[in-house]
Amino acid sequence: MSGRHPAEPWRIKMVERLPVTTRQERQRALRDAGYNISLLRSEDVYIDLYTDSGTNAMSDRQWAALMSGDEAYAGARSFYRFETAVRDHYGYEHVIPTHQGRGAENILSRALIRPGCHIPGNMYFTTTRAHQELNGGTFHDVIIDEAHDPGCEHPFKGNIDLAKLERLIHEVGPEHIPYVSVAATVNMAGGQPISMANLTAVRDLTRRHDIPIILDAARAVENAWFIRQREPGWQDHTVAGVLRELCARTDGATMSAKKDSLANIGGWLGVRDAGLAEQARNLVVLYEGLHTYGGMAGRDMEAVAEGIAESVQEENIRARIDQVAYLGRQLSDAGIPLVHPIGGHAVCVDAAATLPHLPRDEFPAQTLAAALYLDSGVRAAERGTVSAGRDPDTGGNRHPRLELIRLTIPRRVYTQSHMDVVADGVISVYKQRDLLDSGLRFVHEPDVLRFFQARFLPTAPDSILTRPAREP
Structure with missing residues (x-):
């Protein structure tokens, strides 16, 4: 068993259908959501790694x-x-x-x-x-x-x-x-x-x-x-x-x-x-x-x-941490810049290192999260400039040193195969990162916790997020 992903300490008694969408459908959903992954409908998301809060599978x-x-x-x-x-x-x-x-x-x-x-x-x-x-x-x-x-x-x-x-x-x-x-x-x-x-x-x-x-x-x-x-x-x-x-x-x-x-x-x-x-x-x-x-x-x-x-059951928490680590190892081995060590509930991709050419006020993490969803149907969470909000004294965007997208793993929900799909999606977007040559700007910005309900538009008219989809 050395080196292999350990089996989950549970068996499946009920399943829920996952929506499988085309790139064209995802592009439409992203546009309707104002390029904010928080505003996507769950029916338009294939693998939802937005949060581990309330999204767990109960026993x-x-x-x-x-x-x-x-x-x-x-x-x-x-x-x-x-x-x-x-x-x-x-x-x-x-x-x-x-x-x-x-x-x-x-x-x-x-x-x-x-x-x-x-x-x-x-x-x-x-x-x-x-x-x-x-x-x-x-x-x-x-x-x-x-x-x-x-x-x-x-x-x-x-x-x-x-x-x-x-x-x-x-x-x-x-x-x-x-x-x-x-x-x-x-x-x-x-x-x-x-x-x-x-x-x-x-x-x-x-x-x-x-x-x-x-x-x-x-x-x-x-x-x-x-x-x-x-x-x-x-x-x-x-x-x-x-x-x-x-x-x-x-x-x-x-x-x-x-x-x-x-x-x-x-x-x-x-x-x-x-x-x-x-x-x-x-x-x-x-x-x-x-x-x-x-x-x-x-x-x-x-x-x-x-x-x-x-x-606090040992097998439960062990399986939880191991699944997160499994995804982290795949991405790290592919050269994706991550937060290390891999955390307990999420794998965090360093969006600033992935898109160093984007100004922080064009929201690299928000842009990368939108691109990941468009490419694979995987929803991640932005944890960077948008989440940090504005400085109450200057009114300018706060620029935290960590500009991340968070791949947050719900407990007891997804399988090893799902983690493989997520890894493939992140690696695919990373290989195309030079095409993400423009970011996003606000068109609607709430005063408090803006990342939940804000709306954006690409800063360039020919953004990869808006280019016509070419389906096979």
């Missing part, structure tokens, strides 16, 4: 759990099973359900952030920073420099630079820092983990200044796997045990159960402080639903509770 046990959902408005037994699962696996005493992760981010931000606050973190995430800014805060990136270097092989590129964090604390004062925002893994860096040693050091530093740590735990199980694989002293621990230790070094967490917990909807906010929990429950009633359902149906809470237990 037979999760589907069975749906049938036991208690839909009582108040005090449903499904909530208490859900609460117990979160406490047992993540360790937070107070559990507030939300409809998904950004609901938890909204509640947390409204509870803790005021105008003039500063929130350090290990690289921004789109919705997290948006909530922080909408409540008057300013995000500060304190991740290690290696995280911004796609080719660097540092095993824990999600680590926080302690010197950067301490410098910020002294500059703005600890009283103006409501919490340190720690992602595990770091999505915008390509799914890169933080080490246990680094988080422990961050905990020691923040404790001296009485600053809480809030974990983005959406993919913390994947982070726990990398700790066990890469960090000395953790090889003999279970993934479940590493997860608990990771969370034990934090004061709370926001969670999108649509990721690691293998559910199609759901989330939670977990905290240790009783006063913050009371405040959060009051806000949940206003924005999400009663504190014992928080925007989820009882059946959703049952599916999440079961998914939490499945997420």
